[in-house]
Amino acid sequence: MHRWKRAAALLAAVVTAGAGLAVTAPAAWADGGAPWPDADGDGWTAAVDCADDDRAVHPGQVEFPGNGWDDDCDGGSADAPPGKLYGWGRNSNGTAGTGHAGPDVRTPAVTVVPDGVVRAELGSNAGFALLADGRLLSWGGNNAGVLGSGTFDGPYRETPAPVVGLDGTGELSDVRRIAAHDFAAAAVRADGTVVTWGFNANGQLGDGTSGAPRNRPGLVLTAPGTPLTGVRDVEAAYGAAYALMADGTVTAWGAVRCLGAPSAPRPFAAPIAGLDNIRQIAGSGSVMLFLRKDGTVLSCGSSSAELGREYHTNGPTSEHRPNPVTGLGSGGAVVDIAGSGSTAAALQEDGSVYMWGRNLNGELTPIVPPGSSTRVPMPVPLPAGAPVIGLDHDSSANVLLTRADGSMLAWGANANGSAGTGTAGGVAAPTPIEVPGRVVRQAVTSSVNGLALTLPVAG
Ligand SMILES: [Ca+2]
Ligand SMILES: [Ca+2]
Ligand SMILES: [Ca+2]
Numbered sequence: 001m002h003r004w005k006r007a008a009a010l011l012a013a014v015v016t017a018g019a020g021l022a023v024t025a026p027a028a029w030a031d032g033g034a035p036w037p038d039a040d041g042d043g044w045t046a047a048v049d050c051a052d053d054d055r056a057v058h059p060g061q062v063e064f065p066g067n068g069w070d071d072d073c074d075g076g077s078a079d080a081p082p083g084k085l086y087g088w089g090r091n092s093n094g095t096a097g098t099g100h101a102g103p104d105v106r107t108p109a110v111t112v113v114p115d116g117v118v119r120a121e122l123g124s125n126a127g128f129a130l131l132a133d134g135r136l137l138s139w140g141g142n143n144a145g146v147l148g149s150g151t152f153d154g155p156y157r158e159t160p161a162p163v164v165g166l167d168g169t170g171e172l173s174d175v176r177r178i179a180a181h182d183f184a185a186a187a188v189r190a191d192g193t194v195v196t197w198g199f200n201a202n203g204q205l206g207d208g209t210s211g212a213p214r215n216r217p218g219l220v221l222t223a224p225g226t227p228l229t230g231v232r233d234v235e236a237a238y239g240a241a242y243a244l245m246a247d248g249t250v251t252a253w254g255a256v257r258c259l260g261a262p263s264a265p266r267p268f269a270a271p272i273a274g275l276d277n278i279r280q281i282a283g284s285g286s287v288m289l290f291l292r293k294d295g296t297v298l299s300c301g302s303s304s305a306e307l308g309r310e311y312h313t314n315g316p317t318s319e320h321r322p323n324p325v326t327g328l329g330s331g332g333a334v335v336d337i338a339g340s341g342s343t344a345a346a347l348q349e350d351g352s353v354y355m356w357g358r359n360l361n362g363e364l365t366p367i368v369p370p371g372s373s374t375r376v377p378m379p380v381p382l383p384a385g386a387p388v389i390g391l392d393h394d395s396s397a398n399v400l401l402t403r404a405d406g407s408m409l410a411w412g413a414n415a416n417g418s419a420g421t422g423t424a425g426g427v428a429a430p431t432p433i434e435v436p437g438r439v440v441r442q443a444v445t446s447s448v449n450g451l452a453l454t455l456p457v458a459g
Contacts, residue, residue, distance in 0.1 A: 040294065042333070049073065054279060055295040055333035055349070062389050062404065065441055065453060066119030066130055068177055068233050069279075081455060082116040082132040086435055089449035090125075090416035094158035095140035096449065097127050101158055106417030106424075108435045108452055113137060113160050120451040122444050123180035123198075124395070127451060129160060136163045136175045136187060140449075144183035145215030146198035148172070152215050163187075166195065168216040181236035181283065181395055187217065192229045194220040194243055194269075202239035203265040206253035210265060220253060220269050228269045237283025238341070238395075243269065250275040250290065257288045257301035260320050274322045282394070284339025284357065289346075290322060295333020297346055298322040305373040306344045306357035327376040328354055338393035345399060346377065351387030353380045353401065361397035361413045361447075362426045382409065382430055390442065397447040398427075406439030407432055408452065416448045 036045035037052065044058040050073035051057035061071045065081050086108035087097035094101040097111030114137075119130040125141030137160040138147040145152050148163035162171040172195065177188040183199035195217035196205040203210035206220035206228070219227045220243075228251065233244040239255030253269040260273070275298070280291040286302035303311040303319045309326045311319035325346070328334065332349030339345070343357030343364055354377035359368050367378040382388065386405035393399045398412030398419045409430040410419040417424070421431045438454035445451075 054293040056279065056335040064390065082118050083441065083453050083455045084115050085111045085113040085117045085120055085129055086452045086454055087111045087127065088420045089418035093125055093141040093156035095125055095127055097139060097160065099158055101156065104417040107422040108420055108433065117453055119178060120442060120444050120453045121178045121180050122446040122449055122451055123185060124182045124446060126180065128178050128180060130175055130178050134174045136172050136178060137161060138163055144199040144213035146183040146185055148185060148197045148217055150216045164216050166217055172217055177233050179234045179236040181238065184236055186234045186236050186241045188231050188234050192231050192246065193227050194231050194234055196220055196241065202255040203267050204239055204241050204254035206241060206269050208267045210267065222269050235281040235283055237288065238285055242281045242288065244278055244281055248277045250278055250281065257286065258320060258322055261317055280337055282337045282339045284344045285341035287339065287344065289337045289339055289344055291334055291337045297325040297334050297337060299325050304358065305375045306339065306342060308344055308356045308375065308377055325377065329379055336391050338391050340393050340396050345391055345393045347388060347391050353382065353388055353391060354378060355380055363397060363399050363412045365428045366411065366430065380430065383432065392444045394444065396445045398445045400443045400445040400450060402440050402443050407434045408440050408443050413447065418445065418448045418450055420450045
């Protein structure tokens with residue numbers, strides 16, 4: 001199916017769900033008969049494609065709030081229809097966001113996070129909500145000061161509150177993107193700088209220090225006294241963080257992978273060679289994944305199966321340098337990626353989900369037996385229904401998919417009810433989850449919690 005036809009089909013599904021998006025038909029020919037180019041091959045010509053170098057951006061695409069991209073080329077709605085947050089999973093520290101610590105929450109429950117959320121994120125035990133006004137709220141466990149509250153005191157907080165400002169007082173402002181991994185967090189601000197806080201054992205705070213954690217945001221530096229600038233997005237990964245630069249290259253700090261050989265932690269931010277035209281970064285334990293705007297995926301970091309390719313066929317240190325994942329299906333360009341500590345996942349244009357790696361926690365049970373591994377990406381059998389449009393698997397023993405009709409699919413270890421399916425024990429196959437009256441547009445999962453950013457069903 002041509003990309004635009006599939007996009008139209010996807011749009012029809014969205015309209016059926018009531019999201020009510022507007023769309024402009026692709027124009028194959030300009031006035032006067034000269035063809036408009038379609039440089040990225042997504043089926044939408046440059047006449048209507050606001051990013052003709054990016055396969056995942058075009059008219060008819062679903063607008064994902066707060067991801068930093070005008071996905072549907074609608075400058076009017078841009079990037080930020082604000083929504084309401086739902087949470088579930090372990091709640092002994094209030095991480096489910098219900099406003100009070102208590103027993104596990106096994107299905108999505110409305111949170112006490114104020115309306116106006118444009119992006120959600122989870123660390124190991126803490127939740128984050130980026131608001132449309134640029135403030136960042138945090139709640140849950142405060143391990144290593146990951147709440148950014150300016151204190152290490154208090155084992156947890158039940159009521160979401162703003163991350164403090166750079167000087168430890170006031171509120172952090174102008175936040176555009178948020179990423180967390182374990183007990184460390186990183187945020188991109190409107191001026192293109194990055195601030196970090198929390199765990200720092202590997203120098204993942206990027207300010208030249210390592211060891212002591214920090215309970216308030218501080219700037220990531222390229223050298224003493226010189227802040228990193230020009231950042232579009234950030235991914236927090238195992239012992240390190242990776243910044244997607246506005247020019248499509250990648251700069252990283254901490255226990256950085258993909259430098260050509262195993263390397264000592266970097267105390268300051270510096271570029272990674274061999275990466276350009278990148279639109280998304282995902283960490284998978286020792287392996288990093290990079291989605292290019294042309295819809296291909298690069299991997300590097302270690303020889304583990306989650307590399308998604310052979311590691312010795314392109315030079316003796318191929319696993320330490322960015323090289324393409326091989327064996328993905330014929331479902332078109334990859335439009336979303338995610339990784340856990342031991343597995344990786346990719347979503348293709350036609351809604352196919354491919355996974356690979358080591359099945360240590362049940363994430364790969366739909367494709368290989370527990371304890372087995374696959375270096376070759378394999379398609380995850382999905383139940384009938386609306387096409388998958390997004391995925392999350394960040395540092396998690398669960399996989400969480402969003403579908404065009406606003407529902408989710410989940411499976412995995414399901415510790416503390418973190419899959420959100422309402423069941424106990426591991427979930428072996430993708431299982432539908434609905435949030436009544438709401439359309440899910442972003443879903444995030446950790447091994448013990450889940451969050452869903454939802455919009456009202458229009459109509
Ligand atoms: Ca195009
Ligand atoms: Ca495009
Ligand atoms: Ca967007």
